[in-house]
Amino acid sequence: MNSAQQSNLSNTQKVVARFAPSPTGTLHAGNYRTAVFSYLYAKKYSGEFILRIEDTDKARSTKEYEENIMESLSWLDLPFDTIYRQSENVERHKEVLVKLIAEGKAYISKEEVREEGQRAEVIRFKNPNKVVTFFDVVRGNISFDTTELKDFVIARSLEEPLFHLAVVVDDFDEGITHVIRGEDHISNTPRQILIGEAIGAPIPIYAHLPLVLAPDRTKLSKRKGARPMTDYKKDGYEPEALINYMALIGWNPGTEQEFFTKDELISEFNLARVQKSSANFDEVKLLSINRHYLLKKYLEKPEELMERLWSFASADITKHSNFESRKEVVTKNVMERLSYIGEIKKMEETGELAFYFEQPSYMAELLLCSEKMRKGVNITLQTVKEYLVGIQKEIEGMDDKLFTNAESVKATLMPFADSLHRGGVLWATRIALSGKEKSPDPFTLISLFGKEESVKRLQHAQNLL
Ligand code: GLU
Numbered sequence: 001m002n003s004a005q006q007s008n009l010s011n012t013q014k015v016v017a018r019f020a021p022s023p024t025g026t027l028h029a030g031n032y033r034t035a036v037f038s039y040l041y042a043k044k045y046s047g048e049f050i051l052r053i054e055d056t057d058k059a060r061s062t063k064e065y066e067e068n069i070m071e072s073l074s075w076l077d078l079p080f081d082t083i084y085r086q087s088e089n090v091e092r093h094k095e096v097l098v099k100l101i102a103e104g105k106a107y108i109s110k111e112e113v114r115e116e117g118q119r120a121e122v123i124r125f126k127n128p129n130k131v132v133t134f135f136d137v138v139r140g141n142i143s144f145d146t147t148e149l150k151d152f153v154i155a156r157s158l159e160e161p162l163f164h165l166a167v168v169v170d171d172f173d174e175g176i177t178h179v180i181r182g183e184d185h186i187s188n189t190p191r192q193i194l195i196g197e198a199i200g201a202p203i204p205i206y207a208h209l210p211l212v213l214a215p216d217r218t219k220l221s222k223r224k225g226a227r228p229m230t231d232y233k234k235d236g237y238e239p240e241a242l243i244n245y246m247a248l249i250g251w252n253p254g255t256e257q258e259f260f261t262k263d264e265l266i267s268e269f270n271l272a273r274v275q276k277s278s279a280n281f282d283e284v285k286l287l288s289i290n291r292h293y294l295l296k297k298y299l300e301k302p303e304e305l306m307e308r309l310w311s312f313a314s315a316d317i318t319k320h321s322n323f324e325s326r327k328e329v330v331t332k333n334v335m336e337r338l339s340y341i342g343e344i345k346k347m348e349e350t351g352e353l354a355f356y357f358e359q360p361s362y363m364a365e366l367l368l369c370s371e372k373m374r375k376g377v378n379i380t381l382q383t384v385k386e387y388l389v390g391i392q393k394e395i396e397g398m399d400d401k402l403f404t405n406a407e408s409v410k411a412t413l414m415p416f417a418d419s420l421h422r423g424g425v426l427w428a429t430r431i432a433l434s435g436k437e438k439s440p441d442p443f444t445l446i447s448l449f450g451k452e453e454s455v456k457r458l459q460h461a462q463n464l465l
Helices: 029-044 063-075 086-102 163-173 183-199 229-234 239-247 262-268 283-300 302-310 323-335 343-349 381-396 400-404 406-420 422-434 442-464
Strands: 016-019 048-053 082-085 106-113 118-125 131-136 140-145 153-157 178-182 205-209
Touching (some): 029 048, 029 178, 029 205, 029 239, 029 262, 086 153, 086 163, 086 183, 131 205, 239 262, 239 283, 283 302, 283 323, 302 323, 323 442, 381 406, 381 422
Parallel strands (some): 016 048, 048 082, 178 205
Antiparallel strands (some): 106 118, 118 153
16 A cells, blocks of 8 residues: 555544553643644544553653543543553554564664663664655645655564554554644654554544644743643633633634634534644633633632632631621622632732731821822822711711612712812722722722721721821
8 A cells, every 4th residue: 555645544434533641741731732632523523532641651651640641631521432551552562563573574683782882682663765645634745755764663672662663553453543643743653654554554644733832932841841731720720711722722713703612612623724833822811711711600600609719718818707798799809800710819828818808907108199199289198087087977978778889889989089189089098998009999899898897997097197
């Protein structure tokens, strides 16, 4: 058979795609994206998605990394139909090596080992030296003259097959129809096709995916500090956001649609729309997609989301005596700002949470707004005190009903603020309530705390002056 033929698989054959990570590092966005594309493709054609742990490199493979891969795929909801471990196929690899040698397609060669002047044995593949042409769904026909590869090594010994041999034998035995993997494997493909032909394996359909790049346009890899997917789990990201976002790295639906459920991805995904050029991993875009799913869940199941949210805060917050009575409104308030749930932890660390539950402490000078905000008006601590006394009176006179939303609080208090000095009054009121230079606006805070607590905090501020 001539390897220029695109693939010798029949059209009616069931799709079997695989994800074949080596457990030599945690699963990061680069290799996760490969898993997503393989999975989507297999499921689109009601085929099988196989996980093959390529653990033949004993020195670098670990059980922990394998567990990390499994945990990631399970959290991200990419269930595999079958799992194989390459190390379990060593006997089969040996059988193939023996056969190749017997047929004269491979041979044992004595190599010089430089340091000790010793000779070691390796098994080399007898290169037929020809032009291999294969069809890649992403890149079209690719031709390669294998002559320059010489007789390449396929095993260190009968018990130690190397990557190329193991991949080809396993793909054959597992009935893989589609090899969907990173484009860094393109240069391996001609060798693998030669081995495949030598063992009588059908040539699978190849799809080499463009690389996922870091924002600085360098390759995203475990060595370059790409975050493990399990870190996103720890930070409380939504798995739906990750599959949605990652599917859009290197593939585009050809429409403006941005949000896709997993089922929609399965039906829309198409290898023909995978681009050739590499794509950036854009953390900001991921955050905005994550926020979309976060808000959706909050709308659909507020109780459940609230539970999850506060499980990320410390007991200082969740055991606070005001926590239970305020948690619902505070949740609503912080949800306006969060992109991912674990961000609440950051808010707590930067002191942006405690004031919701207890009287904040701050220096009296903070109650004075900036020069810019004063717009030429001379505002002193004494003036601020007058503002606070005034706003307190207004609040005390407000009907309880008005506290239910920030808009009605605003409509009531704004005319008063305007009658004195809008910037000066609102700034001082906000600081009295939150103690923070950056916090929600005073109307939101007043509606959140209600009359009694708002008045208490305003009085506290006046006592500082
Ligand atoms: N184990 C290889 C890797 O992690 C993948 C091999 C393949 O997909 O053919 O890069």
